Amino acid sequence: MSLLGGIRPPIAVLSVLLLALAGITALTLGRAGQEAVPQAIKSSQQHFAEDGAIALRASIDESVTDLTRTAGLFSAGEPVPADAVLDKIGSVYQKWMGTAVVEISSGKLLAARGENLPLTAIDRGALADEDGLAPRMVRLENGETRLLSFALLTWKGQPQQLLVASGSLRFPGISLGKFRSIAVVGQDGKVLSTDGIPEPEQVLTDLQRDEVKQSNKQLRSFATTAAKKARAHPLKSKEPGSGGFLGVSGHLTGERYLGERAVAGYASLAGPEAGKATVATRLGLAVVAMVPVAEDPTATSSSAFGILAAAALLLIGGVTVFLLLRTVQRPLIQLFLEGRRLTRGDLERPVSVPRRGEAARIGAALERLRRQLLGAPADTQREPGRRRRFGSRTLLAVCAVLLLAWSAPLMLLLNRAGDTVVVPQQLVNDQRERTDTLTDRVRRALNEGHADLTSVASLMGDRTEASDMTTVLESTLNQHARYQSLYVLDAQGKVLAEAGGDPRSPSGKGPSDEAIRVVDEGGKEPVIFGTAEVPGREGAAVVGEFRIEFLNSLLKRPGLGAVRVVDEKRRVIGANTGYREFEGLPNGRLKALAEGTGQKVGLSPRPSGVLYRGGGDGIEIAAAAPFVGGGAAGSLRWTVLSWQPASNLAIPEYSLQNRTVLAGLLGITAAAACLGWLHIVVVRPLRHLADQAEALADGDRRTVLYPRHHDEVGAVTRSLELLRQQLPTGTQRKRDGVTAGLAGRN
Template sequence: MVANKAGIEPVESGFPGGLRAPLAVVGAALCLLVAWCVIQLPAAARSGGALAVAQSQELLVNDLARATADSIGDVAGDLSTASALYTVHPDPTPAGTLAAITRGTPQALGLALVQRGVGTLLAGTGEPVPVESLPNKDIDRITVALVRDQSGATVVLTAAPLTGTDWLILVTTGLKIPAHTLSGQPAEALLLTTVDGQVVKSRGAFDPKYQPMVTAASANSTAVGSIVGDAGKGPVVDGARTTPIAVYAPILTGDPARPLGLNLVLVGSAPSQGTAQTPVETAWVTAVLAAAVLASLALLGFGFVVPLRRLRAEALGGHRRRKYRLREAAVVSAALRDEILPVKRGWISARLFVVLAVAPLLLCSAAVGVIAGEAVPNVPDLVVQGERGLAEVTAGALRDQMSASLSDLRTFATRATGDVASLKPALANLMAQNKRYRSVYVTDANGAVQVDAGRAPLRTIERPPGGSGLHQQNTAGRIPVLYASTPLPDRSHVLIGELDVTRLSSILRRSAGNGKLVDSGLRTLASADGYRAFDVLSDQALRQSVTDALGGVGRPGTDQIDGQWYVVAAATVTGSPSTDPLRWTVVLEQPLTTLPLPDNVVRRYALFAALAVGAAGLLLLGWYHLCFVRPLRRLAAAAVNLEQGDLKTVIYPERLNEIGTLSQCLDDARRQRTATTAPVPLLV
């Protein structure tokens, strides 16, 4: 007996309500994903070479650009401090005023004192200052601009109003590129360029053939980036043609930082092609994903969708009876025909079958994710050497900051005469203009503070060191006490500036990964990440890197630290008489997985594919379980009750799909059996 004798017309919703909808939607998405893997994974594996090298140099060039901006900003700080000291002992004559300012600005090429508002020259010294190039002669704060002097050279013009007067101080300084070792490939030259591509300062051999790339790089004055030229158009290196590259970063000055109109551009060459050999085999990943997708879709299609649609056709009377492996389908089929349900082996529940059908997707997702996550990328030597360059630049920036702090104090001391208490406004100005200090103060010969500015001193009261220099007072405690000191002209007082460790840490944060500043005892003084002061480096790779750097031999390389692979490089904070005795070292550790390498691109793509496959598997599992498996299991339970004689419970369709149609057919079968078993009324 089949239910369609009553003429049931199935009422089923359209897409996406049917059994085939999940396969159509998720299956199409998975097929597109496999196609994407076929195209993108091999392309990513071959995307190394020039692009990877250029991107790996962007942090280095940005660090060099910031160091250049710091040197320009130091001039503004020196000028502000000199102006503040002038107010302590003012000179009414322009010549005397200019002489006092000159002693406080040792970097100046030329100085001029002009009338504010009109620009009339009152006094000048050194090289002629292009007063006419100052765009606004009625300024009320320090400004920095890029101008040309009388010889046509590009110089930096810094202007500041002189407190208590209607005069302006103008200072011209030259442009300089921070020291950095150019060791051939990839770097050949470092250039300072204007926005129109004109080279105003260079270091290294600049080949004019790079000029079009330099012009294009100079046009972008707000962001860091790189340009890769035509493959094979660079010089021949080790018998192979290379690709020219240009990496650029803007020079930003002021607070907030604004473009000065200069860019730092690194030009050089890099290998034209990357290697297709990666730790994550792209063909293997694609094959595994494709096999998992095919297996799951085939199991769901032929093992779940097709049997249930055949059962629906059977219930409607349009299909001959078949045998079913799904237990719920067999129960419903027997109930529709009013047959005794035999107990057979080999049946499987719909819930378990759907889980097993989706399992290949989930297992594939887990396997690819684990393998890609644990893969160690191949790091070209050029990238490792670039990390050493980054450590050198970071160490140089710290050296310049600390040397500048001592230079500030020495300049300040040249004008700090008379009553010590009268220096407080000038000390406050020194603090305001130089963020490198946490406090600045004057002590007596025994180290007791006489006048101060900034936060409370951390330095323990003790007799100050003789002469000028940089010092580290403690090797234990909550905060490292690092300071610069210089005696005042009266020789009975000492000027001390405590360095702000947070400021030193901000310089370390410019570099990727985790940078640390350590002393000669391998104790941490500052760090880019959270740290405890004076924690001793515990990892052998970091200790060896610092030891090599202190010994004069920097050996950057890759090492495993706490189960993760890093590029490790170290550089000493040396190069000036004030910092050499400290024997401080910068050590950088950057995870290999964060480097701009083709291996990492492949790894990220593989992880994305694994995540997408896993999400698709869960979507299929949830869709089929909620919309079909659960209603089917309840329908099978109703069929069992029906076979056991329950003819009163109405079987309602839960959803307007194939399972809903089966519910209608089974309820129609229940009504027919109720009619045949009802007692016939007696006729009187």
């Protein structure tokens, strides 16, 4: 018999699938909602740590790039005193804690600004190596960690100088909320910097002091675990096809303390592209974000539903398999044995005819053929009533209805999560804080871009040749992916030098007085211009056109849903998904949310998070955060909005609903696959064989019977073909009849 054909494999596979589905149903439906801390909150802390890792990596890489590029611009011009270098850097960038210029050959300190730098930790002899200028972390006497960045100042005929800048490892613009803490962790698991946890000496009560100590203890424990997990390869640390954050990330659950349980997310510093290392990623740092979550004692659900559903499936599945065995498999095997007996010449015993269906028709035909082999004429064996009702197709339909009676309620009716689903407030807070963090990241990116333009403009005054200015612009364009094009305009709007794409500034107009502005050209995307005046050039300015893809790439954050950047008129400037230029927000409540953030005259800007119920879109979490802070982008009055349906989150009610629907879909799939397999391989050939068997018994001796498959039906077909070959044809019967008549007369 064929391994994949026949009556046995479909029924056996159906039995195994139903048993497996019953086990899965009992386990998954019984365990849904039993976690005191929902999976959605754990995943949210993981995404929060990923946001911190992205912000920290971008800040470190940007600082190193700015220092290197600034030193290169100084080195390309005439020699400048060390004090002038530091003054110029300090006027453009305010990101470093301290800066210094050191003569490499003698180690002499030429100039310094800000905090004192640990220059003795610098190995000047290793600066000639390939990695000699790589940033390194040093610990100060007060226990704080600093990141030292280096760049070379080289002028012809003068000793080489080393430009040193120190920066802290704190997170730029992270919105922590009231109770969250975040930390930078080294490769050895030590906490290098923290935000959000006060010192024990700064609290007033003993209870608060104990809580702070417990938080510090829990954070150190999380840091040790996160450092170990962060060493794994990103591809091996995630499920295949999960995508999202490019580095190693996850979540951890801590101890219970005063009715709350600490939940943390961790993430390693990862590059903006898969497999591409940066200066920051080589440091081996990780980020841990921790928040205490109140446990819900009512969250634990009973396992009764899963057990009852599994028991019902076992009962229905047992009845289904019994029907298939009793009414399809057993009669077919009986026909196979009876047909083989007749072909061997055992014609004395009558054929055991099944009770109903195609098997009964074939059995009756075999009995008539047995009689014909014994000498009875074919035309005398007709039966007036053939048992055609309740055939195999009807039986399969009954089995399908039985399995559908279990699957359909699970898929359509039971465990429905309605509008009364409890959404933890922590998820709304996380949506608001992550949106606020993203807003600050966008604002800082634009400020950094304008600071680069200011740095280029400050060094452009000494260059009058177009080729020299073009060289500086091309160098800046190659080092930063944020610009579409860079060019220099004079006071009348004439392009003096350019790099990148074609300038899109209005022709015949001089540089704008606005540091950053958005122009609607009527094309497919908004055009964002950054302008920095060139000192001493009578109204000339450096203009940079920001790539809209750069802005949109900042908005792609896992677990945040749809994100939009809108201007003061609530028109969309950028998004993490497809959009039209300057289109409006999808609905009125999002517009009202953007207006409620305080971007009106007389109101202080503030981020906000809202849980919407009803309105045709179901339960939805939304947040909005306006641009807050200084810099060139502060005057844009933009707002970042994010929203997502609560059904996308791993909330217990939705998890139970999804698992229930999945169980129903699996039941329908198993029934359709196995019953369809049975219909194609057994039932349809069996119906065709029943017609052929009855035609053969009615006297059709010319039609050859070919088996379609090497299975039970094929075996019965071969038996009928052998019987056909043994039966006399009409010519033989006539000749035999004439011979018998002549013999009688003689």
